[in-house]
Amino acid sequence: MLPWVAHLYTGLGVVAALAATLAVIRGDYREAFLWLGLQIFIDSTDGVLARALRVKERLPHFDGGKLDDLIDYLTYVFIPVLLALHAGLLPASFGLWVGSVVLLASGYGFSQSSVKVRTSDYFFTGFPSYWNLVVAYLFLLQLRPITSAAILFGFSVLVFVPLRYVYPSRTTTLRGLTNALGIVWALLLAWLVWQLPARHVTLTAITLLYPLYYFVLSFWLHWRSARVLRAVA
Numbered sequence: 001m002l003p004w005v006a007h008l009y010t011g012l013g014v015v016a017a018l019a020a021t022l023a024v025i026r027g028d029y030r031e032a033f034l035w036l037g038l039q040i041f042i043d044s045t046d047g048v049l050a051r052a053l054r055v056k057e058r059l060p061h062f063d064g065g066k067l068d069d070l071i072d073y074l075t076y077v078f079i080p081v082l083l084a085l086h087a088g089l090l091p092a093s094f095g096l097w098v099g100s101v102v103l104l105a106s107g108y109g110f111s112q113s114s115v116k117v118r119t120s121d122y123f124f125t126g127f128p129s130y131w132n133l134v135v136a137y138l139f140l141l142q143l144r145p146i147t148s149a150a151i152l153f154g155f156s157v158l159v160f161v162p163l164r165y166v167y168p169s170r171t172t173t174l175r176g177l178t179n180a181l182g183i184v185w186a187l188l189l190a191w192l193v194w195q196l197p198a199r200h201v202t203l204t205a206i207t208l209l210y211p212l213y214y215f216v217l218s219f220w221l222h223w224r225s226a227r228v229l230r231a232v233a
Contacts, residue, residue, distance in 0.1 A: 013071040030196040080135040122170035127158035185210035
C-alpha cells in the first residue's frame with residue numbers, strides 16, 4: 001500500500017496542472033505560476049519519497065517514471081507555452097508558430113532515452129525543458145514579444161545540441177553549493193511571483209545570476225568531460 005502513496009504524490013502534479021490551466025484561461029497568471037511552482041516542489045521531492053518507500057522494488061510493474069514524464073510535459077512545457085500565448089508574451093502574428101516549435105522540440109527531448117546520462121554523474125543531454133521558468137522570467141521582465149520569441153526559439157534549438165546540463169539534485173560536482181543557491185533562488189523567485197501584478201525588475205535581474213551559474217557550471221563540466229574523453233582516445 002505504501003508504495004502507491006509515492007505514485008499518488010507524483011500524480012498530484014496533474015491536479016496542479018489542471019488548476020494552472022484553468023487559471024490561465026481566467027487570465028490569472030499569478031495563480032497559474034503558483035500552481036506550476038507547487039508542481040515543481042512535488043517534482044523535486046517525489047523521488048526522495050519513492051526511494052524511501054522502495055517503490056521500484058515493491059511495484060516493479062508500475063512505471064512511475066512514465067507518469068512523471070507525462071506530468072512534466074504538461075507543466076514544464078505545454079502550460080507555459082499556453083500561458084505565453086494567452087498573456088501576449090509572443091508576437092500575435094507568429095507566436096503560435098514559436099509555441100509549436102517549443103512543443104515539438106520538447107517532445108523530441110522527452111522521447112530521447114539518453115536525455116539523462118547515467119554515468120558517475122547525472123546530467124541532462126540537451127537543454128532541459130525548463131519552459132515554466134523561462135516563461136516566468138519573460139512574464140516578470142515584460143520583454144518585447146519579438147525578444148521573447150527569439151529567446152524561446154534559441155532554447156528550442158539548444159534542445160537538439162548534445163551539451164550536458166547539470167541535474168541539480170543528482171549531479172555530484174558542487175551539488176551542495178548548487179542546491180543551496182537553488183533554494184535561495186527558488187524562494188526569491190516565488191516571492192516575485194507572489195508579488196504580482198507588482199514587478200521588481202532589479203531583483204528579478206539579480207535572480208538571473210543563478211541560471212547564469214547553472215549554465216556556466218554545465219558548460220564547464222561538459223567541456224571537462226569532453227577533454228577527458230579526448231585524452232583517453
